[in-house]
Amino acid sequence: MKLLTGPAPHIHDNISTRRIMLDVLIALTPAAILAVLMWGWYMLLLEIGSMAFAEFLELFVMRVFRKKKDFVPDLSASVTALLLVFNVPAGISWWTMATGILVAIIIGKEIFGGIGNNPFNPALVGRLFMYISFPVAMITWPEVNWLHFWAPAYDVATTATPLGEAKLHGVAAATQLFHGLTWTSFLGIIPGSAGETSALLLIIGFLYLWWRKVVSYEIPVAYIGTTFVLSAIFWMANPSAYYDPLTSIMVGGLMLGALFMATDPVTSPVTSRGKWIFGIGAGVITVLIRYIGAYPEGVNFAIILMNALVPFINQFTKRRVFGAVKENG
Amino acid sequence: MIVWKFKGGIHPPTKKLAKDSKIEKMESSKRFYLFLAQNSGNPPKLIVQAGSEVKTGQRIADADGFVSVPLHSPVTGKVVEIKKEKHPVTGRPADMVVIEKTKADEWIKLDPVKPYTDYTPDEIKKRVVEAGIVGLGGATFPTHVKLAPSKKVDTVILNGAECEPYLTIDHRMMVEYADEICKGGVAIAKAIGATKIFAGIEENKPDAIEAMKKAGNPMGIEIVVLPTKYPQGSEKHLIYAITKKEVPSGGLPMDVGVVVDNVSTARAIYRALEYGEPLIERGLTITGEGVKASKNVFARIGTPLSDLVNYASPTEDAQRVILGGPMTGVAVDSLDIGISKGTSGITVLPEMIVKKASETNCIRCYRCVDACPTNLEPYLLYKQFKKKMFNEMKETHLMDCIECGSCAYVCPANIDHVKAFKTAKLVVRTLGRR
Numbered sequence: 001m002k003l004l005t006g007p008a009p010h011i012h013d014n015i016s017t018r019r020i021m022l023d024v025l026i027a028l029t030p031a032a033i034l035a036v037l038m039w040g041w042y043m044l045l046l047e048i049g050s051m052a053f054a055e056f057l058e059l060f061v062m063r064v065f066r067k068k069k070d071f072v073p074d075l076s077a078s079v080t081a082l083l084l085v086f087n088v089p090a091g092i093s094w095w096t097m098a099t100g101i102l103v104a105i106i107i108g109k110e111i112f113g114g115i116g117n118n119p120f121n122p123a124l125v126g127r128l129f130m131y132i133s134f135p136v137a138m139i140t141w142p143e144v145n146w147l148h149f150w151a152p153a154y155d156v157a158t159t160a161t162p163l164g165e166a167k168l169h170g171v172a173a174a175t176q177l178f179h180g181l182t183w184t185s186f187l188g189i190i191p192g193s194a195g196e197t198s199a200l201l202l203i204i205g206f207l208y209l210w211w212r213k214v215v216s217y218e219i220p221v222a223y224i225g226t227t228f229v230l231s232a233i234f235w236m237a238n239p240s241a242y243y244d245p246l247t248s249i250m251v252g253g254l255m256l257g258a259l260f261m262a263t264d265p266v267t268s269p270v271t272s273r274g275k276w277i278f279g280i281g282a283g284v285i286t287v288l289i290r291y292i293g294a295y296p297e298g299v300n301f302a303i304i305l306m307n308a309l310v311p312f313i314n315q316f317t318k319r320r321v322f323g324a325v326k327e328n329g
Numbered sequence: 330m331i332v333w334k335f336k337g338g339i340h341p342p343t344k345k346l347a348k349d350s351k352i353e354k355m356e357s358s359k360r361f362y363l364f365l366a367q368n369s370g371n372p373p374k375l376i377v378q379a380g381s382e383v384k385t386g387q388r389i390a391d392a393d394g395f396v397s398v399p400l401h402s403p404v405t406g407k408v409v410e411i412k413k414e415k416h417p418v419t420g421r422p423a424d425m426v427v428i429e430k431t432k433a434d435e436w437i438k439l440d441p442v443k444p445y446t447d448y449t450p451d452e453i454k455k456r457v458v459e460a461g462i463v464g465l466g467g468a469t470f471p472t473h474v475k476l477a478p479s480k481k482v483d484t485v486i487l488n489g490a491e492c493e494p495y496l497t498i499d500h501r502m503m504v505e506y507a508d509e510i511c512k513g514g515v516a517i518a519k520a521i522g523a524t525k526i527f528a529g530i531e532e533n534k535p536d537a538i539e540a541m542k543k544a545g546n547p548m549g550i551e552i553v554v555l556p557t558k559y560p561q562g563s564e565k566h567l568i569y570a571i572t573k574k575e576v577p578s579g580g581l582p583m584d585v586g587v588v589v590d591n592v593s594t595a596r597a598i599y600r601a602l603e604y605g606e607p608l609i610e611r612g613l614t615i616t617g618e619g620v621k622a623s624k625n626v627f628a629r630i631g632t633p634l635s636d637l638v639n640y641a642s643p644t645e646d647a648q649r650v651i652l653g654g655p656m657t658g659v660a661v662d663s664l665d666i667g668i669s670k671g672t673s674g675i676t677v678l679p680e681m682i683v684k685k686a687s688e689t690n691c692i693r694c695y696r697c698v699d700a701c702p703t704n705l706e707p708y709l710l711y712k713q714f715k716k717k718m719f720n721e722m723k724e725t726h727l728m729d730c731i732e733c734g735s736c737a738y739v740c741p742a743n744i745d746h747v748k749a750f751k752t753a754k755l756v757v758r759t760l761g762r763r
Contacts, residue, residue, distance in 0.1 A: 009734035
């Protein structure tokens, strides 16, 4: 009998980083399919192409710069890429998209030391870069072109989004334009960034992740709950100027941000208490930017800002160690 | 009875393969390999030489100091060799006595022998040292030290949780020898003047619970049914489950008025009192997917691992032999050593089960944080370890780690937290002494 030794524990849970990332991709699949149904082949190309490009970049960095010859992709780059595609208008040019991916993977992730070391959500770093560098492309939203697979998304007539329209012409005009906004935005057949439109599909995806124990509920509940409550206050003060709270949580990037971006474990707090603080903070910033700031949507900024605070939140929300008791317990 | 659940913990497959197998007496081996270092604290001092004739139960090494116990010959025969051999736990060369069995047992028992109830507290303590009894759950802490607490202790807890996957020896002991275990518990309580005796058993052992209730209730022992969660058998977590008291950081169970002893230890105490038997034999489980016939056996201390593994018919692909269970046990690289007083089982696993991918970056999924029964932050400790920030690790409560392995078990990045923390603890202790 040939004996091999190794440190305890000698048995392990059947889980790996790759499996976790695969679960996230599975959770995002319904929304990815909906985007293809709404914007055709070009959307599919953006999704697949971005993931492939991101994986290539990571492989290149790991094997060439970090000299990890045996590195095998763990799918985390694909998650970043797909989330970034979800965060931009469907008609965006392929090279704008590629630039965003490049920034997300290289600046957002690899320069900090790769997976696990990035302080900010890489997809949001990429989006922020695109938002600043290509401001027009990033707010040029194609109309929903339901089930016209062969019509390219970049040729479709452009339109407004619920939050943009509300900022420009007021809530009444926006509600009229999108006929009963609460329900259309819940189902998601509305203009917007490619993957963020359907609250329903995103929630289904999130529930899958929750069931798989990949994410916990605190951040989404705190984030969406805070947005709901603050929006309700604005709305009660002036119903004609603001969306009702239910619509407020359905429109824009909130669902995608709260369910899939703010919950990125690398860039969110450790403890349950920390997660609540993180979610509430993100909710407050989102509503303030939406209603008081210059931009129609504030999810991107809110999460990035809260990412920056994570080390402090962790520091102040440490758990009491078992046995760290006062005299005589 | 309210049972207090600790936070964290994990649910590995319990795989109690041998839970229904009666504890067998196996045929005696020819040669016995005994490390002197079988107890925590000082190893005993050898009093025989190569060539000495020894009898079963004869003392071959004397306790060296208070935190130390004597060692006895497991058989009647001859000391053939005294050599240095790599100790599986420390990994360093340690003194080993090799005894060859030459004839059937000729016993030297401890005296006097009288009914266990006739001993005074001081006589009980004395007998426990003389018999060389240590914690049989695996910690091997000399039991008589626990029986001489410097603080008032009013509660004895018998540990029958046996939360390690695969191991079933405590389970079988409780089913088959509940009466002896409970009598041992009564003796422990008498020795330290405790008034309450509990036995904590995980709910996945209903037959053990029933047997212990039947034997223990008339003696005033309360059986506490615990949830099946690893590491429920950790001393501190067991105390919390039953008394809701937390043993203070760096403290001992006596700080909260409790003494915990494994059920097998309690039985050994009873045997030492009632029959004058020193600790030369113990029960253990031979199990794992690497053997065809998982079983529980009584084996003399020093029985070679090879005999025990062969007794359970190893499979072709058996690859890792672990002293103890898979969560905290030590993998050995040789079967030519004997079992020690602390060997509660031998787990043999095939490659398929133990294979593990190489370590990748921590993705801060915090599974380790959720799994830690002591509320530590293993991911942070490991980050500090990588940067050799040992003082910071101490601040992050490194020394409170019970090395249960829950963090490493759940880690998707295949990080060996426990290995790192054991190393770090050694460094911190060394720095502290300077």
